[in-house]
Amino acid sequence: MKKVIVANWKMHPASEREAIALARAGDRENIVIAPPFPFLHVVRKTLKRAMLGAQDVFFENPKQGGAYTSAVSADMLKNAGVKWVVVGHSERRTLGETDAMINEKIKTALKVGLTVLLCVGENRNVRKKGLRAAERFVKKQLERDLRGIEKHSTKKVLIAYEPIWAIGTGKAEKVEETTAMIRFIKKTLYPKPYSFFPKVLYGGSVDERNIKAVLRSSADGVLVGGSSINERIFKTLLQNANRA
């Protein structure tokens, strides 16, 4: 697999028209577009080459549906044409999502055949204590979030390392530090409990200026937020990614 670029639009854009324009800008091979739920359908219709992603999935998936106001199940996503799902984003964790919930979400998504992008990463306070403290923090997240996952098709689980202090700040982590953490994550997962070498993406202020350097590093791809919600910037970012 070539390096993958996952566009996490978060709560953007406001209109269907803008969603279509953005989807057209990102419609290339090895790209995953994760729009908000109301635009899944229209983005699916627009995409010819890129894959459709979702930003979250509910942890229950009863066959008959259920009384879970606002929740979106793995079956619903699958039937809407979604191939990838982002799980455990720090912005969801901040709103109260626990590792136990994330673990269930991953299992539910894998059961219906979705590819999961699990987000992990430490906050600024942890990072201030140094790389070792950050590694311990991330290791705990991985252990809790991936508990029991090895029974499923783990090839369908990718990790996004997203240091919280680098998200949406315009200050991406230094490539050497990213590389160190990515190496650590791979070592934590392989050869046990995973039986294959996991793909680890980097996310946190990836933009049209630093994309080449990040893609030339050991990261297997990137998770892009802010730079994927402006048509012009998104296009430039993808052009620069091609030159990496």
Ligand code: PGA
């Ligand atoms: P950012 O967001 O690119 O705006 O920093 C990345 C993310 O939160 O996935």
